[in-house]
Amino acid sequence: MDDETAGTHRPDHLVLAVGVRRRRRTLGLTVRQLARRSHLSVDWLEHVEEGSAPVSFAALNGLAAALDTSAENLLRGIVEVPPSPEPPTAAPPAPETRELVVMTEEECRA
Template sequence: MDNETAGTRLPDIVDIPRNIRRRREQLGMTRAQVCARAVLPPKWLVELEAGDAPLTRAALGGLAAALKTDINALMSGAFDAPEVAAPDIRSLIAMNEAECYARLATHEVGRLAGGMDHTPWVLPVNYAVDGKEIVFTTGPDSPLAHVRGTTAFEVDDVDRYDRLGWSVLVIGVVEPVTDPVGIARLAQAGAGAWPGRRGELWLRIHPGRVTGRRLCSGSTRR
């Protein structure tokens, strides 16, 4: 009868169990962790590292994957150095008001929030910075048309690949802009809606508090 394990059993090499144990310890992994990754019984790994358990190429392949290496390395003992996670040297830095306004000037869309006493809401608005004020427009039938009083306005920018970014929060009072000269000046400066609306209403936020933070890498802290 043919031997069903022919070609699957590894040579009886004493160094393989020793190499498996050395690699596991190099990675700082327990036997339970290795076996969970390789889907193997922990008791078997205990016996294998003691040189008392049989080892097939399929099982060795599972161990190699669990130990972040390959079969040849487990057989020879020539391991690459384990990957070491780079230290997180990012810094969260508070921005002063001048930097907050400089950041606000680089964007055109933010989020306006209000209604905290009743039903909370957050709506996107395109905006412009006019001196110290935030100005935006809305249609007469928009939920924003009747917004008055204290609101929060937020703008942020995130680099999700490098996990860096910044955020600016403006707490202030929303009031309508009714001066025709002021409206004409703002419209000429291109501060209107995307796209322009018929009969659009102009509003401004008088800031009471402007705060911001930025998350930056250690090499660009300034």
Template sequence: MDNETAGTRLPDMVDIPRNIRRRREQLGMTRAQVCARAGLPPKWLVDLEIGDAPLTRATLGILAAALKTNVGALMSGAFDAPEAGVPDTRSLIAMSEKECYARLATHEVGRLAGNLHHTPWVLPVNYVLDGNEIVFTTDPDSPLAHVRGTTAFEVDDVDRYARLGWSVLVVGVVEPVTDPVEIARLTEAGAGTWPARREELWLRIHPGRVTGRRLRPGPARR
């Protein structure tokens, strides 16, 4: 996977605190002034600037607004962009199949689309990757139990504060898993559903097409 992992993790936590401090000093603002704007405790910003405090994507978005800049600038250190009120540009980047699988491996819940009695539905399902295939279990009475043939499975991650995110779409064929040895192996690996059930149906998606896109921050418009 390349280093443009917008929506999955923050860049180097050495660079970001340095960029935050540089931007604050560029504006001639004290830590207290920044924290008053952001609604954050001043002691936390002191610790952050020396690399001793955690930073989430949501908090980074709040800090960007308080520092009259954007998330992309705080991540890159490029502060020659317009200040508050002018949104930074974003671009959708197509992900390779390898990157799609890497992101699928970081999550446990996706959405499966199907059709029952001529009524379309989309339901959440917790899953695991078994090689390049997606495995999940369901209750015999669930609409998921009737899924067969080609279907669509989607997983995404969105941070609305930082305006970062990604999505992966898997189009493949669903088949039941009936081999007791295979079921025992999957059970041992912890592939069962979150709610405990006495009777579970095991299903496997054999991917035919795996595509994904991520939202990459870009420099602000001039």
């Protein structure tokens, strides 16, 4: 059975390495910051990004959660671009609602 277990394929460590590294950089995180977010060791994460670390299902899911993505996207090397905050739009000026009102002489003097 060529790299298969129970009908599933083993992840390609190099594709995973690319996916993790790209996503981490897209989010502007250092390896150390990712280690803190994911509760994984810096050394292990460095090996993951080199493509030389074995990855368990639990570690992969924890890593994906820390990177705000899915394990599937990491395994395919896909990087989602985080939505950029839209600049606040100024409310359009209120239409001019003034109008001339005809007053009586008494209203005018008051």
